[in-house]
Every structure is written in structure tokens, then in C-alpha cells.
Amino acid sequence: MTILKEIYWLLQKEIVLEWRQKYAISGILLYVLSTVFIVFIASVNPKREVWNSLFWIIVLFASVNAVTKSFVQENGNRQLYYYSLVNPIAILLSKVIYNTLLLLLLSFLSWAAFSFVSGDQVKDTGQFFAALFLGSTGFSVTFTFISAIASKAKNSATLMAILGFPLIIPVLLSLLKISANALRLMNDTNVAADMWTLVAIDFALLGMGILLFPFLWRD
Amino acid sequence: MKENWWKALGVIIIIYTFIAGLGAPLKHGISGVNPSSAQTGKLLDLDVVGYNSHYTVGDETMRAWLRMDLANSVDTEEFLIQADKIEVKDERNAQLQFRIPAYLPTTDKVKDFTLIVDNEANGPAVIPQAVFVTQDSINPAAAKAFPSATLDGVHNEWRFAFPYRTILYETIRNTYFHVALWFAMLFLFMRGIWFSGRYLFMGYDPVDDAKAMSFTAVGLLMGMLGLITGAIWATYTWGEPWSNDVKQITTAIALLIYLAYFVLRDAFEDEERRGRVSAVFSVFAFVALLALIYVVPRLTASLHPGNGGNPALGSDDLDNTMRMVFYPCIIGWCLIGAWMANIMWRTRALEIKALDDE
Numbered sequence: 001m002t003i004l005k006e007i008y009w010l011l012q013k014e015i016v017l018e019w020r021q022k023y024a025i026s027g028i029l030l031y032v033l034s035t036v037f038i039v040f041i042a043s044v045n046p047k048r049e050v051w052n053s054l055f056w057i058i059v060l061f062a063s064v065n066a067v068t069k070s071f072v073q074e075n076g077n078r079q080l081y082y083y084s085l086v087n088p089i090a091i092l093l094s095k096v097i098y099n100t101l102l103l104l105l106l107s108f109l110s111w112a113a114f115s116f117v118s119g120d121q122v123k124d125t126g127q128f129f130a131a132l133f134l135g136s137t138g139f140s141v142t143f144t145f146i147s148a149i150a151s152k153a154k155n156s157a158t159l160m161a162i163l164g165f166p167l168i169i170p171v172l173l174s175l176l177k178i179s180a181n182a183l184r185l186m187n188d189t190n191v192a193a194d195m196w197t198l199v200a201i202d203f204a205l206l207g208m209g210i211l212l213f214p215f216l217w218r219d
Numbered sequence: 220m221k222e223n224w225w226k227a228l229g230v231i232i233i234i235y236t237f238i239a240g241l242g243a244p245l246k247h248g249i250s251g252v253n254p255s256s257a258q259t260g261k262l263l264d265l266d267v268v269g270y271n272s273h274y275t276v277g278d279e280t281m282r283a284w285l286r287m288d289l290a291n292s293v294d295t296e297e298f299l300i301q302a303d304k305i306e307v308k309d310e311r312n313a314q315l316q317f318r319i320p321a322y323l324p325t326t327d328k329v330k331d332f333t334l335i336v337d338n339e340a341n342g343p344a345v346i347p348q349a350v351f352v353t354q355d356s357i358n359p360a361a362a363k364a365f366p367s368a369t370l371d372g373v374h375n376e377w378r379f380a381f382p383y384r385t386i387l388y389e390t391i392r393n394t395y396f397h398v399a400l401w402f403a404m405l406f407l408f409m410r411g412i413w414f415s416g417r418y419l420f421m422g423y424d425p426v427d428d429a430k431a432m433s434f435t436a437v438g439l440l441m442g443m444l445g446l447i448t449g450a451i452w453a454t455y456t457w458g459e460p461w462s463n464d465v466k467q468i469t470t471a472i473a474l475l476i477y478l479a480y481f482v483l484r485d486a487f488e489d490e491e492r493r494g495r496v497s498a499v500f501s502v503f504a505f506v507a508l509l510a511l512i513y514v515v516p517r518l519t520a521s522l523h524p525g526n527g528g529n530p531a532l533g534s535d536d537l538d539n540t541m542r543m544v545f546y547p548c549i550i551g552w553c554l555i556g557a558w559m560a561n562i563m564w565r566t567r568a569l570e571i572k573a574l575d576d577e
Contacts, residue, residue, distance in 0.1 A: 145503060152496050153486035162482055163500065166475040170510040197517075201510045208506045212499045215419050 003093075006086045010094035024073075025102075028066045032106055035062065036113040044118075048183050051121045055114055056176055059107045059135065060168065066102055067143035068160050070095045071151035079217070088217045089210055096144045096206065103136035121183050127191065128182035131175055134198045138171035141202055145209040148216055174198045229554030236548040239379075240395040243540070247272050247341035248383030252334060252349045259354050260321040265302075265334075266314055270383060273340045274307045281305050281338035283315045284370055285350060287323065288331045298324055300332075301368035320365035322358045329353050337373045344383065382538050386456055393452045394541065395548045400445035403552035407438030407560065408477070412505050415498035426568050428494035431501065432484065433563035437556045439477050446470055457522055464522050469515050476504045490571075 018025050035058050046054055071079075082091055111132065115122075122128045146164040150156035174194055181188045188194070251268035267283075274281065283302040304316040315336075323330055334349035381391050411434035418427040449467070450460035461467060483500055487493035 142507070149483070149496055149500055149503075152492065153483065155486065159483060159486060162475075162479045166472050166479060167504055167507040169472055170507060170514045173514055194517075197514060201514070204506050204510065205503075208503050212419075212503055215495055216499050218495075 003087050003090050006090035007094045007097070010086065010090055011098055014094060014098040024069065028062065028102075028106065029109060031065060032058070032062045032110050033113055036110060036117060040114075040117040046118060048121050048185055049180075051114075051118065052176065052180055052183055052185060055110065056135075056172060056179065058110050058114070059103075060139070060172065062106050062110065063103050063136075063139040063143060064160055064164060066106060067099050067140065067147055068150070068157060069147075070099055070144055071147045072156050083217055088213060091217070092144070092148070092209060092213045096140055096209075099140035099144050100137050103140050104133065107132045107136055123184040124182045128179055130195060131178040131182060134178070134195060134202065135171070135175045138175070138198065138202045138205070139168065141205045141209060142168050142171065145205070145213070148213065152216070170201055171198065174201070225554055226558045229551055229558055232547045232551030233555055236395050236399075236544060236551055239544050240392050240548065243544075244380050245271050245383045245389060245391070246378070246380040247336075247344045249334065249336060249344045249346045249349070252346065255349065256351045256353065257317075257319055259319050259323060259352060261319055263317040263319050263350070264314060265317065265350070266312070267334070267336060269311045269313070269336070269341070269344065270388075271341075271380075272344070273310055274313050274338065275310055276338075276340040278307055278338075280340075280374070281307065281313070281336070283317075283337070284335045284368060285317055285332040286335060286370070287325065288333070288348075290327075297367060297370070299368040299370055319352060320362065322356075322362040322365065323352065323354055324359050324362040325354075326357055326359060327354075328357065335370070335373075339374050341374075342378060343373050343375060346385075377540075379540060381541055390452055390455050391541075393448060395544055397445055397448040397452055399545070399548045399552045400441050400448060402549045403556045404438050404441040404445055406553045407434050407441060407556045408473075408505075410557070410560070411435035411438060412501055415501045418494055418498045419502070423491060423494065425490060425494065425571050426564070428490075428498065429564040429567035429571065430560070431494075431498060433560040433567065434557075435477055435480060435501065436563065437560040439474065439481075440559075441552070441556055442470065442474050442477075446474070462522065465516050466523050469511055472511060473508055476508060480504070 039054050039058060043050060043054065074082075111122075111128075143160070143164055146160060146167065147156075150159040150163060153159055174197055177186075177188070178191060178194050178198070180186050181191045181194075248270040249267050250270045251266075253266045254263075257263040283305060285300045285302075287298040289297070300317050300319065302315040302317050306314045306316075308314065313336075330352050331348040332350045332352060334346045335343055337343040384391060411431050414427050414431035414434060418424065418431060421427065446467075449470075453462065453464075454460045457464075480497060480501055484493055484497045487496065
């Protein structure tokens, strides 16, 4: 089980790296707070439908910004060094797990900040947290892989958006539906099926990422 | 020439599609019925306006029936009233006289009737819910005194004409372009992804990359044409070119994904790197696209046939005459698309070869 050990060490490396250069994580947390405040000023006391879509738009944009750096921040030579030390799949998985944790933190913060300024609209907290967890996973899997693609080209920030946004739509649409249910905007008796769909999408994308990553890292 | 038979076949089918699909007339239809309501026990003079009709030609053979809707009927047999007198005014206008019986074999107060007009030159035209008959008093038992007419000897022989349908009318021909272009787009995207996979798993052959790129490019073209023909069609049938229909959204996203594919390709100068990264993206995007096709239709109903209770291809939408054009034209558009992609990748392969020779 060397790959699990490798993932563990790489995850530790990611966290240590983040902790040493605190500006990145504090920057993204402040980004969320400012965005929430901007959105709140632009639409004072949004209705519940608007609350739902605005919340996920904020999380989406914060996620893209947070995940973009995962492959871009380290230069090619250092990555080559990593690839010679460990299994490339372990690198991808460690980044996916790290980004999932980061996005989970981000979306909790967005929810707390958004609830603070415009009132908590969530009626079924358990369901909403499930949506946050599944959403963070989906965003993390998709954007981490897209970041690996975009890091191969110049101008990767633009590429992140144009490659990532169309691909995230199935995840985003399922999320909007589940969280609309958690906000009691609609009463879907079959919300479990939507969650399983989302789990299936997350796994399909992750599986595809693992299958394709070996072709990507070689240069 | 022997290996190029499929190109000739594609051209022949497309020419056939244009000639038959645009040239064949619609079947005889009724575009107007006046009045649309009647009373029991009275004479009903019905003015009908025909579409693609030749009433003066088949004058003597012309007959007409009103057929009662079977819901809430007291017995399961059809109840028909045949027109007593038919007066043809010109090719498109006729007056039909019906003697509506005093009682109807139903417990409904108001009943809708289907109008059927038939003559030798035109064949039958059927218009559902043409006339609503109101009963003065309900007495299904007394209706036994009025026996049903019989619907026999209708001139139902086959003619090369497309069905006349309300709302669709002449736009029904767009089936051979809009729908068939979609099938061609799907086919071409599948080919593109196939070659992307081949490029990755079969040792980075630059010709495979050229094939993947060419099939995707032509697929994108077919997709855009499909979107445009669909928008034109929707203007006349749904009232607006874009109504945020499920399939419209899915298509727009699919086109966004493949436009991004070409932007991604342009971001690389190194050929091998471009091929590799864009192939990885196209395979990864395909999985997201499959997820999208699965997820989106569960969110809202679609206006498209086959969704939300609308009839689908293969049931009422396609009659046998339409099948004679529709099935070949799908193959035709796929072949033409494959030919276009073929020319594209061969040009690209020549360029690659010229670069190697230098």
C-alpha cells in the first residue's frame, strides 16, 4: 500500500506548504468574504431562490480561484522531481483530497458569511451539508484535473474558466436542485436519488482523471 | 474509386434528401372549419377550407364524416355521422351538411367530433376536435334510434406526401435537416473521441491527432447548423427561437465544451504536447457531457418530441413516407461529415509529412 502512504505524505506536504505561505489561504478566505459582501450589497435581502443561486455562484468562483494554483504554483522542474519520487496518481489524488478539504472550508465559510449578512435560509441543515460535501468533492475533482491540463499551457487562468465551467454544469445543476430542496424551495421526495447521481458523477470524473493523468504529467 | 464509394453514396443521399424532402407535397389537410360548435337535432352546415386539396377533381367521390370521441361513450363502437350533402365551391372550399341526431350515445353534455374528409384525388384528411356538439338533454338509450354510419372505402392508398399536422405544417420537412444534423454531430463527435483515445493509447501518432481534431471540427459545424435550423424551426412552432429548452441548453453546453477544445489546442506550440493535452481534455469532457445528458432532462420537462408527454420519433411523428427520407438522410449527413473530416485530416497529414521531410 505504498500509494496510500505516498498520498498521506503528499497531503502533509500540501498542508505544510499552505501553512508556510499563509498569504494564499488567507487571500482566498478574504476573497470569499469580499465576494459575499459585494453580492449582499448588490442584492439586499435576496429571496430564497436568489439566495440559492447566488450562494452557489459564490462558491463556484471561489473554488476556481482556490483550485487553479494547485498545479500552476509549482514549477515544472520541481514537479518532475515529484514524479520521479512517487506515483503520479498519488500526486493527483493528494491534490484532489487537499482541495476537497479546502473547498469544504471555503463553502462553510461562504455559508456562514452569507447567512450572517442576509439571514440563514436553510431549512434542512443536514441535507444542505450533504450538498456542500458533495459539491466540494465534485468541484475539487473537476477543477483539480482541469488545473493539471491548464498548467501545461500559458495563460492558464483563462483556460481554467473556459475549460472548467462547461464541465462543472452537471455537478452544479444537481447541487442547485439538492440545495433548493434543503431550502424548501421545492419538495422533492426523491432527493436521495439526486445525491446518488451526484456521487456517481463525482466518481466517474475521478476515475476518468486517474485513467488520463498518466498521459498528462509526462513532458 | 473503389474505396471512395461512400463519398458518392453520401452525395446521392443528400441530393435525394433535398429533392424528396423539399419537393414532395404535404398530404391533404383541413386548415379551417366553421362553425366549430353545433346543437343536437339540427342541421349543421360546415364550411371547410382544404390545404393541398383538389376538391373539384374528385367531386363525385367526395364524402365526409364526423366521428365522436370515444371517451365516456356508452358503447365501445365508433359513432359516425356521414354528411348528407356536399357542395364544392372551388379547389379549396367546400360546404358539408350534417344532420346531427337528437341524442348522442354518450353521457357528456358537450362532445368533440373528429372531421374526416375524403375523395379520390386527395385521400383522407383527418382533423381532431373539429366540431363540439352540445346535447339539449342526455339520453344515451334514445340514441339507439340513430344508427352509426360506416367508414368504408376511404381512399387510403399510398402517395409520396408528408403528413399534414397542425402547428408543424410545411416545417415538418426540417426533420431531414435539423434532426439528421444532430445524428451526424453525435456520430462525428464519437469518431473524434475514438481517435483521441487512439492517439493516447496507440503511441501518439500525429495522424490520429489530426483525425480527432478534424472530426471534432466538422462535428462542431454540424452542431451549429443543427442549432440554427432548430432555432428557425422553433420560431415557427414554439413561437420563439430560444425557449431554454432542456435540449437547447445541453447543446449550447456541448458546443461550449468543444469550442474550448479548440482554444486549448491553440494554446500550445509543441505538436506532441498539443495532441496529448487536447486528447486528454476531450476524453475527460466526454464523461462530463454524458453526465450532463443524464442530469439535465431530470430537472425540467422538454418541449421536444419524446419528452414530457410529447410523441417521439417512430410513433406518430414519422409515417412511412417520412421514414423513406429520414433514415437515408441520417446516413447521408454522417457520410458527408465524414468526407469533410477526411479532407481535413488528409491535408493535415500532408502538412505533417512535409514538415518531417524538411
